[in-house]
Every structure is written in structure tokens, then in C-alpha cells.
Amino acid sequence: MxxxxxxxxxxxxxxxxxxxxxxxxxxxxxxxxxxxxxxxxxxxxxxxxxxxxxxxxxxxxxxxxxxxxxxxxxxxxxxxxxxxxxxxxxxxxxxxxxxxxxxxxFKRWHQSNPLGKSAKNAQSHYDHPPEFYRLWLDSQMIYSCAYFPTPEASLEEAQEAKLRHIAAKLKLEPGMRVAEIGSGWGALAIYLAKLGVHVTAINVATEQLAESKKRAEAAGVLDRITFFERDYRELTGTYDRIVSVGMMEHVGVNHFDEYFGTVKRLLAPGGFAMIHAIGRMSPPGTTAPFIRKYIFPGGYVPAMSEVFTSLERVGLWTADCEILRLHYYWTIRHWRINFEAKRPEVVAMMGERFARMWEFYLVAVELGFLHGSNMVYQLLLSKDRDDVPVIRDFIVDEERRLAAPDA
Missing domain, CATH: 3.30.1050 (Nonspecific Lipid-transfer Protein; Chain A)
Structure with a gap:
């Protein structure tokens, strides 16, 4: 050599x-x-x-x-x-x-996600057959960071706790209108609909939307969820609450103002938004070349300085910020172990090269959350300073209420 x-x-x-x-x-x-x-x-x-x-x-x-x-x-x-x-x-x-x-x-060019191209970038990752994701995700097929009450919690328990944690932060009341930007396989929309609100859920991944509708119908809440195949910039109307989980990573730093500006435009008077996304605790950087080329084209994990600078320009209040540090490491560790156990089935379904690519991806991101600078943040955003309760005790109170056996 x-x-x-x-x-x-x-x-x-x-x-x-x-x-x-x-x-x-x-x-x-x-x-x-x-x-x-x-x-x-x-x-x-x-x-x-x-x-x-x-x-x-x-x-x-x-x-x-x-x-x-x-x-x-x-x-x-x-x-x-x-x-x-x-x-x-x-x-x-x-x-x-x-x-x-x-x-x-070339950072801004790599993260260019105009209308049309944004959908193609997302579809390249999420429009694999649902059967593939079903092999290694939890039973609700939640493909985002779970919330672990303890490191020993099962993936099922932690994903259910995540849905409850988000719902508690949204402080919902029956009849509210909720917009979900990036709805995945529908688990959060279904959970929120069961609490008596109407959810408008948008996604650009065709396979995910089809699976979401099936799941919502099976759960008996399809009449309370409106699914659209639509880019976030195309959403209209006003909403009491907006929630976006695992979506901002696909926006690209060039479009942060557009993204937060859309959130601001869609909020009804007195409403607020909950944003859950991956960030980095280090200064602004770039997307690793393997992830950019094969896994998330157009994707980027922002530094918090980039997020807050955009919020300053758009003029939204950050009413609450929570940083989840090891939760995604624990989540992806479960995914990787599940994937390894099902690897022969992945090869039969998707081929050896794809299995190796996905294996490399899961290991790389798992270790990125253990030894790298990645974490997950959750923000509550509003147009006015007191739209979100000024004491955050309401989150814990509501979370405990939702966790009660008779909730």
C-alpha cells in the first residue's frame, strides 16, 4: 500500500x-x-x-x-x-x-430543495416497500427518535412515550385543528385523532401515505384525519396547532426561513407549533458524503445557531426548547439489532448490496449519536409571547394524565 x-x-x-x-x-x-x-x-x-x-x-x-x-x-x-x-x-x-x-x-447546492426536487429527495428514502420498514421498526412503524423513560425501556414503550410527550406539549383540546408536516406512517396523526382533534397530515412519500390511510382506517379515526400528498409550502388554511417530527432535516439550510415562515403563516391566533428534529451541538457543518449520496439527498442536520438565526429573521417566539441527547442512540440501536435479526429477509426482499448499504447507514448514525455531535431538539414556537403557557409544568401534568390507565 x-x-x-x-x-x-x-x-x-x-x-x-x-x-x-x-x-x-x-x-x-x-x-x-x-x-x-x-x-x-x-x-x-x-x-x-x-x-x-x-x-x-x-x-x-x-x-x-x-x-x-x-x-x-x-x-x-x-x-x-x-x-x-x-x-x-x-x-x-x-x-x-x-x-x-x-x-x-457546495453546501447550499447540496441542500437545494425547491418544490418538486424536495419530493423526489424524500421519496428516494421513504418510498421503499412498507414491508421493508415493518421488518425492523416498532409495530406502529415510527421512523423517528423515541423517548426513553429509562434506557432499559423497550422500543414499543419508548415510541408510545414519544407520542404522549408530544401530545402533552401540544396541550390539545377536543375539536382543535392540527396540521402535521411530514406525517410518516401515520402513528402520530392517529394518536392525536384519538384525543378528539382533527388532523391535516401532509407527506410527499406516496407509499407512506397509502400505508397511513390503511392504519388510520384500522384504528377507526380516518374520519378525523385528512391526508394530503403535498409539500409543506403548499399547505393552506390556519391551524390551532402545528406539529412536525423528523421533517426539518429534509428542508435544507437555504429553506429554513421558508419553512418557519410557513409555520408562522399557518398558525391561527393563539396557536403554537411543536418542531422535533435532529440537530448538532457543534458549529454549522455539512452532510457526510455517504448519507448525502445514498440515504438522505438534500438532507442536513443543522447547528442550533442556524435554527435560531432563522427564527429570529422570521419573527417566531421560541417558547420552549428541550434537547434529547442519548434518546436517538438508544432508538437506532434497537433498529440496528432488529435489522441484523431480519437481515436474510432484507436480502431476499431488497438484495445484498441494499442490505449492506442500510447496515452501514444504521451503524453510522447510531454511533453518530453516541460519539458524534448529533442530538434531537424539540421546540415550541408561537407568534405571540404568551400563546404557550409561561410555566412548563403543563407538559408534565398532561403527560401524566395521558399515561393514566383511564386516559
Whole structure:
């Protein structure tokens, strides 16, 4: 190997990485302390150079294609764990610094989500067959961060607790009009409809909407939910409450003002909104190249400074902010374990390359919430300062009421 050792000598400080080249020669990097030992084989002469110049993207693509494999009991989880605890060493390399400057230069282009393109970007991820997602999500098919009362809670318990936590923050009354921007497979809309409100739920993913309608009908609340295949910018009317879960990550930093401006436009007098999304505690950055190319095209996890700067420009009050730090790590860990258990069925349904891609994705994001800067935030937003109760005790009180057996 000619190129890769220059990078790995600076990169691997914790743990140990053994790289077996195409010629069978083993190269070891790292002390073996404070981390796992990973044995990786390069099955292609070109990988030495390709990994040196773009390790984050090429390692994923090479694993998907079988050009990069793991041996001696090592796995892609071990490899990405090693990467996650050594990420600062990678970022310090001059070639990687230049690469990141290039990504930042094209940041706004990468996150361009005008009408039409926004829908195509979302559909590329969410319009896989519902049967695929059913294999590894909870029974309600909730594909967003759960809310764990304790780390030991089951995924089912934590997702039900998340629905209850959000409903408590919305402070609903029977007959209210609620808009849900980005409705997934309908679990939240169904939960809220059962509380006696009417929900207008919008989504741009056709498969999700079809499945949502089936679920709402089975739950007996289809008459209280109106589903639309529609971009958030196309929604009209006014609503007492607006809720958006796991949607803002798809907006793109260029469109934050448009997104929050739409929320402001849709709020009825005295109403407020609850926004739940992934953020980062670090300064503004870019989307990792593998995630951007294969998983969430057009997606971006914003720094909180970018979120609040947009809210300042739009003129919305942030009445409450809660940061969920490890909850998504626990959530994705459940998803990954479920996925691994169902992997043969995924391969039969979607193919080996897709299974490897999804495996790489789930492991990468799980560890991003454990060792990286990612977290989840929940905001309550209003047009006037006192539209949201000024004492937040109402959230806990309502959450306990909803959790009562006779609720």
C-alpha cells in the first residue's frame, strides 16, 4: 500500500486497525488500547488510493460492493466504532481538511430543495416497500427518535412515550385543528385523532401515505384525519396547532426561513407549533458524503445557531426548547439489532448490496449519536409571547394524565 498508511498513521490513535492489502500483506495501525481491534481486507488494488482521498464515502461504497470486507470476527460495526472514536485524527489530515472545505463550498447546492426536487429527495428514502420498514421498526412503524423513560425501556414503550410527550406539549383540546408536516406512517396523526382533534397530515412519500390511510382506517379515526400528498409550502388554511417530527432535516439550510415562515403563516391566533428534529451541538457543518449520496439527498442536520438565526429573521417566539441527547442512540440501536435479526429477509426482499448499504447507514448514525455531535431538539414556537403557557409544568401534568390507565 502506497497512500493509505499516510492517513491511517495519523488517524488511528485508539484501538487497532489491521489492513490486509490485495497482496496479502498485513499492515497494523494503532496501539490496540482503548478501542476494538478490526481486521479489514482490501479486495481491489484501487482502494489504497481511493480510500486515502475520500475515506468516508469510499469505505461505504467499497463495503456495499464487496471490495472491502472484514475478517477474524470483525464487523462493519467494529470498523465504524473505531472510526467514531478516532474521528478527530481523520479531520486533522490536510487532505481531509481540503475535502471538507470543498463540501462546505457546495453546501447550499447540496441542500437545494425547491418544490418538486424536495419530493423526489424524500421519496428516494421513504418510498421503499412498507414491508421493508415493518421488518425492523416498532409495530406502529415510527421512523423517528423515541423517548426513553429509562434506557432499559423497550422500543414499543419508548415510541408510545414519544407520542404522549408530544401530545402533552401540544396541550390539545377536543375539536382543535392540527396540521402535521411530514406525517410518516401515520402513528402520530392517529394518536392525536384519538384525543378528539382533527388532523391535516401532509407527506410527499406516496407509499407512506397509502400505508397511513390503511392504519388510520384500522384504528377507526380516518374520519378525523385528512391526508394530503403535498409539500409543506403548499399547505393552506390556519391551524390551532402545528406539529412536525423528523421533517426539518429534509428542508435544507437555504429553506429554513421558508419553512418557519410557513409555520408562522399557518398558525391561527393563539396557536403554537411543536418542531422535533435532529440537530448538532457543534458549529454549522455539512452532510457526510455517504448519507448525502445514498440515504438522505438534500438532507442536513443543522447547528442550533442556524435554527435560531432563522427564527429570529422570521419573527417566531421560541417558547420552549428541550434537547434529547442519548434518546436517538438508544432508538437506532434497537433498529440496528432488529435489522441484523431480519437481515436474510432484507436480502431476499431488497438484495445484498441494499442490505449492506442500510447496515452501514444504521451503524453510522447510531454511533453518530453516541460519539458524534448529533442530538434531537424539540421546540415550541408561537407568534405571540404568551400563546404557550409561561410555566412548563403543563407538559408534565398532561403527560401524566395521558399515561393514566383511564386516559
Amino acid at each position: 502506497r497512500f493509505l498508511p499516510h492517513l491511517l498513521k495519523r488517524f488511528v490513535h485508539k484501538g487497532r486497525l489491521v489492513v490486509i492489502g490485495p497482496d496479502g500483506v498485513r499492515h497494523a495501525f494503532g496501539t490496540g488500547e482503548d478501542g476494538p481491534e478490526v481486521v479489514m481486507r482490501l479486495n481491489d488494488d484501487k482502494l489504497d488510493r481511493e480510500l486515502f482521498f475520500n475515506p468516508e464515502l469510499v469505505s461505504a461504497e467499497a463495503y456495499m460492493d464487496g471490495r472491502l470486507t472484514f475478517e477474524d470476527g470483525s464487523s462493519v460495526y467494529d470498523f465504524l466504532y473505531l472510526f467514531s472514536i478516532n474521528r478527530r485524527g481523520l479531520a486533522s489530515h490536510p487532505v481531509q481538511q481540503a475535502l471538507r472545505r470543498g463540501w462546505r463550498a
